[in-house]
Structures are given as C-alpha cells and as structure tokens.
Amino acid sequence: MNAEVDENEKRSAAAEAGAGLLLEVENLRVSFSGVNIVDGLSFSLSPGEILGIVGESGSGKSMTALSIMRLLPKNGVIAADRLRLNGEDLLGASDARLEELRGASMGMIFQEPMTALNPVLTVGDQIMETVRRHLKVGRREARERGIEALRRVGIPSPEQRMDDFPHRLSGGMRQRVMIAMALICRPRLLIADEPTTALDVTVQAQILDLMLDLQDEYKMGIILISHDLGVVSAFTDRVMIMYLGQVLEDAKAETIFSQPLHPYTEGLLASIPPVDRDEERLEAIRGTVPPIFDLPPGCRFEPRCGYARPACATAVPSLVECQPAHRAACIRNTGYEFLQEISR
Numbered sequence: 001m002n003a004e005v006d007e008n009e010k011r012s013a014a015a016e017a018g019a020g021l022l023l024e025v026e027n028l029r030v031s032f033s034g035v036n037i038v039d040g041l042s043f044s045l046s047p048g049e050i051l052g053i054v055g056e057s058g059s060g061k062s063m064t065a066l067s068i069m070r071l072l073p074k075n076g077v078i079a080a081d082r083l084r085l086n087g088e089d090l091l092g093a094s095d096a097r098l099e100e101l102r103g104a105s106m107g108m109i110f111q112e113p114m115t116a117l118n119p120v121l122t123v124g125d126q127i128m129e130t131v132r133r134h135l136k137v138g139r140r141e142a143r144e145r146g147i148e149a150l151r152r153v154g155i156p157s158p159e160q161r162m163d164d165f166p167h168r169l170s171g172g173m174r175q176r177v178m179i180a181m182a183l184i185c186r187p188r189l190l191i192a193d194e195p196t197t198a199l200d201v202t203v204q205a206q207i208l209d210l211m212l213d214l215q216d217e218y219k220m221g222i223i224l225i226s227h228d229l230g231v232v233s234a235f236t237d238r239v240m241i242m243y244l245g246q247v248l249e250d251a252k253a254e255t256i257f258s259q260p261l262h263p264y265t266e267g268l269l270a271s272i273p274p275v276d277r278d279e280e281r282l283e284a285i286r287g288t289v290p291p292i293f294d295l296p297p298g299c300r301f302e303p304r305c306g307y308a309r310p311a312c313a314t315a316v317p318s319l320v321e322c323q324p325a326h327r328a329a330c331i332r333n334t335g336y337e338f339l340q341e342i343s344r
C-alpha cells in the first residue's frame, strides 16, 4: 500500500518532464437537494494522457465532466478540496475567466450533438463564433480557420458544409463538427462524454480513431467517458471505474482488462460481447443500480455482489492502492483494516 510514494513519484516525474499535472481533482462532490451524486472523487490527468471513465448509467460520469467544465445545472452544488487545470483553481475562477478557459484551455464533446449545436445557426456561424471569441481574428480568417477545422475532422466539401444547418448533417458528421468546434482553439484538455454512443459501430470506430489522431497531433489530455468498458479500454491509457458517484477501481487500461480487482469491474468485463457477436450483451451483473437517494448502508455494490460477506453490508471499503498505480475499493483486496464504520 504505497499511495504516498506513488503520488510523489508521479509528481516528480511530471515536474521532470517540465510540466505539472494537467488536471487535479481531489475530493470532488456534487449534490442536488442535499444528495451527493458525485461523492468524494479524486484523480488526476497528466498532459497528453487519455483517461477513460466507465460506469453504468447514473453513476455520475456526466456530472463529473460538467463540474470540471463548471457547467453544472443551476441547482447543482459543487465542492472539492482541489480542482485545478494547469495549476489554476477552477472552483475560485470568475465566470468571465471560466468563459475564457472553456474553448481555449478545455473543450467538451457531448453525447448528442444536437443538444450542443444551435439548430437555427449554420455550422459555419457556430464555429466562427467560437474562433472569434477566443482568437480575436476577423470574419474572413475565422471562416478560413473553420473550413480548415472541418477538413481536419474529415468532413467532405467543408466550404459548403459551413453554410448548412446542423439538421442537414448525419449523426456522425454532426459529431465531427462538435469535435472540430471543441478543438479549434487547441485546448489542452478535451472531455468527451459518450461521444459515440448515438452512432453505429462503424462510425463509432471512425470517430474514436479521429480523436486518437488529433490527440497524437495536439498532445492534449483526454477524458473519454463511456458506459462501455470494451470501447474505453481500447482507446485509453488508464481507466477509472465509477459506481454511484464513487471510484471503485482505477488502473492502467491493460491492467483493468487482464487483472481486474473489483467485482464490479469483473462484471463489466464479463458483459463485453465477444468480437464475433456484435449485438449480444451478457447480463453479467445481476440486479440494477439502486437509486442514489436510497443507497445501501455499507459497500454500495453489496446488493449486487456475488462475493459479499456480512461485513460488506455494514461498513464501507476505502479506495486503496492495492498494487502500484492500481486502486480498488473492496475488502477482498484491501482486507478488513480498510473498512470504515458507517457514521450516518
């Protein structure tokens, strides 16, 4: 259990490379009407690293992304011990500063581009608006940059597409427009929240490949969010497994795949369909995610866990570094010494 040593190693490695951590998140909490839907999340991202966040629907992935962007719905309350981008505090930043950072330093791609694109403005007007807000260039140059950005994301005849309204484009093309808009100012952090869920398998692979190509070119850090562990582990360096607002496990992508420690991760892996059968999903995790306002008292996964012991129902397992750079929250790996008695 060498969490401190590893954290120090990670920091000094980053310092040696001449750059600190791109994103630091410590004890992030998001609540609605007093209910914590993100509950004590801690993780970091190095420049150029690709982190996957995986979990079933309702685990708090989107709320985590929106908290980093500081775009939570108005009734959401955010708190954290630390939330920093490039060393800059995002929690204390003014609205004007956040407006500058979004686009220029951090960009986000949403699951359904129609909710993010304005249906009554042409693709070109929307891209040019983003360019002009951040880069202070004239209309003609903004248009040229917009066309170039559309070309870069593989949109055919970009000059013509600039004058189209979003509904004229296919789902895959709209998602390419979103990527172009998110990346046009070359942010150092890109958050992609289920960017391919609405697309068919072939287009999905094309979009993810495109993101990897751009990552290689721009060297940005990426957070790729998905409910699909198969998709995420193929495209990321590290994977963080979320369940009901908390991290249950995180490790290098290949480690998660070959040596998962948490029963929930095992279940997610078992439900990845075999490559030769595209559509079929196995129901490997029994039961459903309980409502966030009615959590089990001990380990949150206990009602669905095939390995549960009596202690799991009455005490909460801490997230512990079980092996170097591999954290898990389960007494099967951490032992009883890392159980916290319930205080609520």
Ligand SMILES: Nc1ncnc2c1ncn2[C@@H]1O[C@H](COP(=O)(O)OP(=O)(O)O)[C@@H](O)[C@H]1O
Residues within 6 Å of the ligand: 032, 037, 055, 056, 057, 058, 059, 060, 061, 062, 063, 064, 073, 292
């Ligand atoms: N505007 C909102 N007000 C209150 N609760 C919300 C709101 N949006 C989402 N939630 C709740 O927050 C939890 C996490 O949601 P979300 O982050 O969207 O999960 P995921 O992206 O992992 O599917 C869910 O229980 C959801 O019902």
Ligand code: SF4
Residues within 6 Å of the ligand: 262, 263, 264, 299, 300, 301, 302, 303, 305, 306, 307, 308, 309, 312, 317, 329, 330, 331, 332
């Ligand atoms: S702590 Fe217990 S209930 Fe929770 S995942 Fe581990 S074995 Fe299962």
Ligand SMILES: [Mg+2]
Residues within 6 Å of the ligand: 061, 062, 063, 193, 194
């Ligand atoms: Mg979501």
